[in-house]
Every structure is written in structure tokens, then in C-alpha cells.
Amino acid sequence: MTTDDPLARTELTFLLGMGFQLVLAEFVRRVAEAGYPDLRPVHGLAFQVLRGGGTTGTELAERLGVTKQAAGQLVDDLERRGYVRRAPHPSGGRRRLVVLTERAIEHLAVAGRVLHALEAELAAGIGADDLAALRTELSRLVRHLAGDSPPPLRPLW
Amino acid sequence: MTTDDPLARTELTFLLGMGFQLVLAEFVRRVAEAGYPDLRPVHGLAFQVLRGGGTTGTELAERLGVTKQAAGQLVDDLERRGYVRRAPHPSGGRRRLVVLTERAIEHLAVAGRVLHALEAELAAGIGADDLAALRTELSRLVRHLAGDSPPPLRPLW
DNA sequence: GCGGCGAGTAAAGCAACTTGACTCAGGCGT
């Protein structure tokens, strides 16, 4: 034995990084191919925060882990491109609600289909049992490190 | 049953992202604590490329996936801070060899110890069998997506 | 010698943030 597998010696941190990078790159490639070449991962994360009623700009900023100014710039950009619009906030005041347009909701649906298709292909490629085991162990790792509240994904190293 | 685990419904891509983000954040925290608060992950990646004799600036750029100008700026910065120095290239010409100083080699040793300590703690925390299974399945995933040549890690989403 | 390839460098531009300073609507105490 000792087939001298380089990956067997690779630190867990690097294995996680490679796996994530490979899967994410394929996801981004497919989403771009499906008609959204100008949406970065952070846009999808913002859409996920906003899905189901929208939030204020400040709350979006907190959920994305950036300043409210940065969130404001992101919203400006997405508004110009027709993915979100600003509506008056029911509680009045100076607050405004950032809500998704139909275009963004379509994107979320497409992205979800891509994620599931990708996962299904991986299940076929490496074996459904192996993929299930990977999910199980990853869940265990995440729960061990973050408790029951999954950490918000943030597009930063 | 149906304990209604939110992670069980989470897409593989997100599980990978969370796992990577959590482990990397802890790694960076410990490395900073160990006396390197001003080194980002990209610096460690550069050190790994340069370990064992150094390379030219252009090759470093290729291995990091950036332009040679960006690599040059990185080297300027690391040189100012005493982590690398530029030596004449044995093959002469305009080429110069970027080599690590003792300070960078010490950092590599520290970072390696942190990685292994972290992995050992995770093994204790979630079970050695589970960690081994996680490594096995991650390796399978990476090999399926990238073949036998592990992809270079790059600090980008 | 001389033409050009390739490493390296210099300068300017750009994207995605940050920090700092401001405006403004509403709630609240007095």
C-alpha cells in the first residue's frame, strides 16, 4: 500500500479550502452561463438575506458583515440593475425596506437549481453514500465549531 | 425522528463554505496570537510557494494566480517587513530569486504547528473516526473535481 | 552587433470596501 496520496498528507484546512473553491467555482461558472455573468457570490448572499419580505439597509449590512455604507452602495448597484427596489418601511420613519424584484427571485430559483444539480452530479460522481457521509461529517464539524446557529457566510478570506 | 436539523437541508456548497470559513478564521486567529497579526493567508501561501529555494517573481505570480505586478508589490511589502529578500538568480539575466528569510521560515513552522494542533483538537472534539472520514470524503471530492493535481489555493471567492 | 524575447518595474486606474461627517424623521421626557 502507501499509494503515496498527496491529499492524505494535506492539512484539513487546505482540503476544505480546495473543496470549497472547486465547488464554488463550478457554481459561479454555471450561474454565469445561465444568464447572470455579472452577479458575484455576495449578490446571491444579499438576495438570501432579503428573500421573504426584505430588510432595511442597515440590517442587510449587519447580516453581510459590512458597513451600512457598503451595503448602501451594493443596493444602489442592484437597484440600477433591476434586482431590488426600495419601498417605504411599514413602521415609517426614515427607514426604507429593500425588497427583491421578480428578477432577483428568478435568480434565486436558478441558483437553487444549479446548487442542487451540482450536488446531484457530485453524488453520481463520487457515490451517494460518500456524498452523504461528507455532508454528515461537515455538519458535525460546523456544529462543533459554531453551535446550533450556522454562521453567516461572508465573501472574505 | 426528524430532529429538523437546519444543516441537513443546507446545500453542500454552503456547508463547505461554513466549514472552511470557521476553520480558517480559527487558524488566522491563532497565527495572529502567535505573533503574526499582520500576515494574511495570502502571505502564507506565498511562503509555501517560495519554500525550498525560492522562485522568480513571475513564477510566484503564476502560482498565486495574480499578475506579476501584484506579486511584485507583495514581495516589496514582505521584503520591507523582513520576510523575504531578493537574491541574484543563478541563471543570471534580469531574473532575480525571491527567497525566504529565517523569519518567514519560522512563520511556516509556527503555522504548521497551528494547523496540526487545530486538526488534533477537532479530532478530539468530533471524534477521530469522524475526522478521518471527513478527510477521506473531502479528498475524494477534490480528486473527483480536480484530478490528481490538487488545485492551487487562491485567496479569492 | 542587432532584434526581440522575457523578467522586472513604474505609473495610473479601478473596484470594493472603509472612516468620518452629515441630514433627517420620529419618540420621549419635561
Added chain:
DNA sequence: ACGCCTGAGTCAAGTTGCTTTACTCGCCGC
């Protein structure tokens, strides 16, 4: 009724880490 504080939002400038463009310079082949 009034002042005033709080917090959402915005405006402007600065920072960082890259890129693009354009150059310099040393060697090698012919």
C-alpha cells in the same frame, strides 16, 4: 409644545489590493 437624542440613511474622501498599460533592461540567436 418644545427640545433633544437616537438611529436610518446618505455624501464625500480615503484605503487597499489588485489590474491595465507602458516602459526598461539583460541575454541569446542569428
